[in-house]
Amino acid sequence: MANMKDVARLAGVSVATVSNVISGRKYVSPALKERVETVMKEMRYRPSKIARSLKIQRSFLVGLLVPDITNPYFAEIARGVESVALKNDYQMFLCNSDGNHAREEITLESFHGHGVDGVINVAPRMEEGLLAHFSEGMPMVIVDRHLSIVNPLIDVIYTNNFKGSAELAAHFLSTGHNRFACIAGPQDVPTAVRRLQGFCNQLTIAGIPASRNHIFSAEFKYEDGFRVMKEILKLKPRPTAVFAGNDMMAWGAMEAVLEEKVRVPEEISIAGFDNVFFSNLVVPSLTTVHQPKFESGQLAMELLLEKIQGKIEGKPCKTRRRELDSQLIVRDSTRSIQTMKEGTA
């Protein structure tokens, strides 16, 4: 593969001139410029971003770490990130962690090694101390996690999970439900905790005794929703409404219910969280809490760009928190107690 030196030799100029022709940072006479450009074409010269990165200490690469690219929720975020990355001549580097601590660490270490200019870390499960450690020399924005310690190197974006699930609970209550079950996400991830808290808190306010609620915890996956729902169906008396920690789980729960020949929403109401694209497409369509996924990806990348800029200019950059608003979306998988009874009759 041809390099700058080769081009320079063949064009009879110095490497500096070739570099200037490419970057346009300095004036090069039209004649020389032309000559250099044709030589580059002839030799099929391709500049090495590796050498460039090494020299300028910048890669125009950002890392994106998500737990599971197969979950449309994360895929949407990834597209949001990518869209603004590309507009700013950045390339995105996507990896899965599988929600696994060790793989999160390995991946971040690898990102650092490859000299990414920054990282977007979605729903990380590693402990906060480690996050701080990795953010050294590598600006980071964290999506979907509440951080307790303020770290000026890290920005944070999250949806108002508490409010979202509280609204959902309020909706259940106002439509007459009074026996609940929750299929919460893993309780070591703050997002899952907040959703559960928001839901339960609302019930407490309404005076529903905690003993009336059945709370389960599992991974944010279809299979787990399915499995836990089977347990819930054995409860007596059976809950009238089920809140799943995300849409994948809610979907799994719905399948479990159907498999047991119980009808949704006539005999039991189910709601999720996320509003991924298929939630509107399954039958019955899923009541859920909308999160702006694409937008939060975009916002994450925008914040990261500013943080990178700040680092380059040596400016002090404060930590920023952005709370995005969630929105209750009522669809066909939930129904008021009254009409449920009608359906059952």
Added chain:
Amino acid sequence: MANMKDVARLAGVSVATVSNVISGRKYVSPALKERVETVMKEMRYRPSKIARSLKIQRSFLVGLLVPDITNPYFAEIARGVESVALKNDYQMFLCNSDGNHAREEITLESFHGHGVDGVINVAPRMEEGLLAHFSEGMPMVIVDRHLSIVNPLIDVIYTNNFKGSAELAAHFLSTGHNRFACIAGPQDVPTAVRRLQGFCNQLTIAGIPASRNHIFSAEFKYEDGFRVMKEILKLKPRPTAVFAGNDMMAWGAMEAVLEEKVRVPEEISIAGFDNVFFSNLVVPSLTTVHQPKFESGQLAMELLLEKIQGKIEGKPCKTRRRELDSQLIVRDSTRSIQTMKEGTA
């Protein structure tokens, strides 16, 4: 950030020794080794893969280019690729092209610049000449596309699309269907063409006149399936069976049908292609043709590793084609003409 020189200075050794401690390629006395290692820890030294890549002309990076990461079909492939990449200390670099020629080119160019050791190109739409051009100096394996020209730098993996859709057609025929519509994928992508051919060919063999079939072509997306199906429903007489080019389209088609209060499968049968995870979960579950997605991702990465190895060792490497077998999966969205009529009655 500390570099090797800093470590060497503080440990009172040469950079070469530090390098040897890290790589273990040469013997270093235990005393020195220990000293160097503690200094590295103290300084939080992190080796630069950029400098390493530049020097050894290898990045341990592979590029993965897919049209749409939001489509679970590609997400599954990505996981397959990633799983064997990680096992071999490779990192994966994922990008979307949106099925857009220009973005495919930009991305491949960028991959090259970042010095990836190879590329996996899924369902590329650019012309073959360009593929050949990009594969120079960057081993490539192409998934989901039939190539007409043999190029020793490129390996090819595809599913037997022709056979898969032929089997599907045979299934329709054997269950009594005789008026068909196809919602084919874009006819500039060979995979879409082959699927359509396999289907139509089988009908021709069965003596169904071509005039009896209605063929439409659109993007491989939910919205397109939806839109085209609306058109199909206006046809008189209405087709009894519809073949969609992939599951996303089939799903869209199913929604369009339901919206018009037509029942699946009682009044019309619908089938897709891919067998993505949700095909089994929608109601009615989707008859489709299974493709080994995760496995083809794995295979792609394995072939790529061999090709990379071959390039390093300067060995001549022939092009390889791997045809994976597809498999008809009959579920609830299709039904025989007889039972359909019963359902309608």
Added chain:
DNA sequence: ATGGACAAGTAAAACGTTTAACTAAACGAT
């Protein structure tokens, strides 16, 4: 004593860019 073989570590040249510092030429203003 001398020389050769081996062991343990070092010096320095790459890899392909960018860029600060320099040179040489051309041009006006004095």
Added chain:
DNA sequence: ATCGTTTAGTTAAACGTTTTACTTGTCCAT
């Protein structure tokens, strides 16, 4: 004529590794 100033281009030193070729020292056989 002389002295800046500007212009157009070059030289060479980085960036942080890897690795070849070299140095030094030790040990052993002669």
